[in-house]
Amino acid sequence: MAHIHWYPGHIAKAEKKLKELLNLVDVVIEVLDARIPQSSVYPDIKKLLGEKPRLIILNKSDLADETETKEWKKIIEKNTGYPVISSCASQNSDISIIVNKVTELAKPKIDKLVTKGLLPRPARVVVVGMPNVGKSSIINKLIKKGKTKVGAKAGVTRQQQWVRVNPKIDLLDTPGIIPLKQEDQTKAGKLAMVNSVSENAYENEEVASELIDILKTKYPEQLREYYKLENEFSLEAIAKSRNWIVKNEEPDVTRTAVMVLTDFRAGRIGKFTLDDLEQQDE
Numbered sequence: 001m002a003h004i005h006w007y008p009g010h011i012a013k014a015e016k017k018l019k020e021l022l023n024l025v026d027v028v029i030e031v032l033d034a035r036i037p038q039s040s041v042y043p044d045i046k047k048l049l050g051e052k053p054r055l056i057i058l059n060k061s062d063l064a065d066e067t068e069t070k071e072w073k074k075i076i077e078k079n080t081g082y083p084v085i086s087s088c089a090s091q092n093s094d095i096s097i098i099v100n101k102v103t104e105l106a107k108p109k110i111d112k113l114v115t116k117g118l119l120p121r122p123a124r125v126v127v128v129g130m131p132n133v134g135k136s137s138i139i140n141k142l143i144k145k146g147k148t149k150v151g152a153k154a155g156v157t158r159q160q161q162w163v164r165v166n167p168k169i170d171l172l173d174t175p176g177i178i179p180l181k182q183e184d185q186t187k188a189g190k191l192a193m194v195n196s197v198s199e200n201a202y203e204n205e206e207v208a209s210e211l212i213d214i215l216k217t218k219y220p221e222q223l224r225e226y227y228k229l230e231n232e233f234s235l236e237a238i239a240k241s242r243n244w245i246v247k248n249e250e251p252d253v254t255r256t257a258v259m260v261l262t263d264f265r266a267g268r269i270g271k272f273t274l275d276d277l278e279q280q281d282e
Contacts, residue, residue: 014179018048021126021176026109027102028054028176031129031138033194034064034086037072038275039187040130040196042178049128053105054082055098059134060194062088063265068273075277089137098142103168123169124162128176132196135175142171190274195265208257209235211264214274222270226263235260 022028028049033040037058042048056076061069073084083101087094106123114120129135142165162170180188180197191197192207215223216233223229227238238260239251246252263269 011179014177015048018128018176018178021128021172021174022049022052025124025126025172026053026106027123027125028052029098029102029125029127029138030054030056031059031127031133031135032056033130033133033196034058034061034069034072035194035272036187036190036274037069037076039190040133040194042130043183045178048178053109054080055101055105056080056082056084057098057138058084058086059129059138060088061086062090063267063271065271065273068277071277072273072275087134087138089134089141092141092144095141098138099166099169106168122164122167124172125165125169126172126174126176128178130178130180130191130196132194135177139171139173139175143173193261193264193274195261204257204261205235205253208260211260211274212238215264215269215272218274218276219270219272222272226269 030045030049058064058069058073058076069086073086076082076084083105085094085097085101087098102123102125106125110120110123127135127139143163161173163173165171180191188197189202189207189210192202193211212223212233212235220233223233228241229237235253235256236251239245239253239256242256242259244252244255264272
């Protein structure tokens with residue numbers, strides 16, 4: 001099991017910054033990585049977001065197992081009570097779905113303001129998620145639709161930039177980065193596999209070996225076919241299949257580990273979901 005190192009000081013600072021952003025908004029768009037829909041959820045997400053209405057997006061769905069993504073959507077909706085949609089950077093067809101869901105989630109808050117005699121205003125939204133789950137691609141998609149920067153808001157903040165996505169939604173163009181706090185090392189290893197963890201925090205060989213262990217159990221044929229393997233599934237076997245040998249006829253596992261992680265992250269080996277439906281959290 002790879003050991004991923006966390007830095008508590010960074011976590012406290014990131015949580016404080018995120019809470020400041022959350023205080024400014026009515027609705028949160030939480031972005032998860034579709035390849036690890038459970039492992040990319042922050043352990044204290046309920047505590048962190050409180051009662052804020054939430055839209056959950058399973059991003060990078062073009063790199064995940066399509067059948068499992070459909071199942072995970074149902075499970076997450078059932079467990080959280082919030083709407084879940086899948087998305088990927090290459091498609092814009094989901095923009096209207098995101099906009100409609102956000103408008104729907106914000107409606108009770110806006111209606112409440114109106115009953116107090118205030119004028120209706122656009123819903124204020126922030127996109128949050130772990131590092132590298134694709135928060136910026138979601139923001140950019142929505143901004144491309146809106147393009148109108150509405151600047152600082154009186155009584156809200158001067159530092160943040162807001163973008164009018166449509167007449168009913170103002171989006172904070174700064175993503176809220178959820179800090180990496182992960183006591184569960186299995187989940188931490190999966191975050192490293194999808195590149196959500198700084199490379200300084202883990203060893204490539206350990207993480208690549210764990211990835212191979214998951215793939216040989218869940219997707220053995222794709223792994224076998226892509227790396228031209230026979231019966232052994234390991235960094236050593238892949239290095240030998242590429243004829244990557246270093247001194248003393250040893251397989252070059254260091255080079256192979258980097259290649260395996262890069263191939264997986266780019267979707268070259270196949271479309272995979274690493275979290276198990278059978279081992280979901282309650």
